[in-house]
Amino acid sequence: MRFDYYKLAIDLWYLLGAIWLLGMLTATKTTARRQSAGSRISQSALTLLGLYLVFIRNHIAWMNPQFLTPSDATGVLGLAITLLGVAFAVWARVTLGKNWSGTVTLKQDHTLVRRGPYRIVRHPIYTGFLLAALGVAVITGEVRGLVGAAILFVAFRVKSLTEESFMLANFGEQYVEYKREVKALIPWVF
Numbered sequence: 001m002r003f004d005y006y007k008l009a010i011d012l013w014y015l016l017g018a019i020w021l022l023g024m025l026t027a028t029k030t031t032a033r034r035q036s037a038g039s040r041i042s043q044s045a046l047t048l049l050g051l052y053l054v055f056i057r058n059h060i061a062w063m064n065p066q067f068l069t070p071s072d073a074t075g076v077l078g079l080a081i082t083l084l085g086v087a088f089a090v091w092a093r094v095t096l097g098k099n100w101s102g103t104v105t106l107k108q109d110h111t112l113v114r115r116g117p118y119r120i121v122r123h124p125i126y127t128g129f130l131l132a133a134l135g136v137a138v139i140t141g142e143v144r145g146l147v148g149a150a151i152l153f154v155a156f157r158v159k160s161l162t163e164e165s166f167m168l169a170n171f172g173e174q175y176v177e178y179k180r181e182v183k184a185l186i187p188w189v190f
Helices: 006-027 038-056 072-099 124-140 143-171 172-179
Strands: 033-034 104-106
Touching: 006 072, 006 124, 033 172, 038 124, 038 143, 072 124, 104 143, 124 143
Parallel strands: none
Antiparallel strands: 033 104
């Protein structure tokens, strides 16, 4: 019997979801400004489509071809990438603390967090989610997982641009300097 790397990766995503739900129940700062409903809906739709493609198996035949042959090596690699992504996202969420929100917001007394994973990338939660999705794609080895991860990249990039407009308006030159020093989603690259 072969080890079920996919199930363990899904369990890591469930853990991430549980941590996110717990985080939603903790106190955050009062919201001073929130993204528009239309912006939120379009970003959410892209995110849901990406997640659907990463996780739902065997529904879109032309996306099921393998880009990798599933094996213990790809299973271990994919699981390691998923674990790294989940851990990175959780580290970022904890570091962000009371500034966090599920939607793009600016909080009252918002602080520009530049410590922990925010020294590596400006949007480490998205980076963590992307890594975790890519890990699942490596485990399944199916093209649809890569397409889903690519759609998630677009969704998170669009959302990050909205966040950055809020940060620029609030922090000005301090945020411009941060953007110069730290890449958005992929360390040292993009």
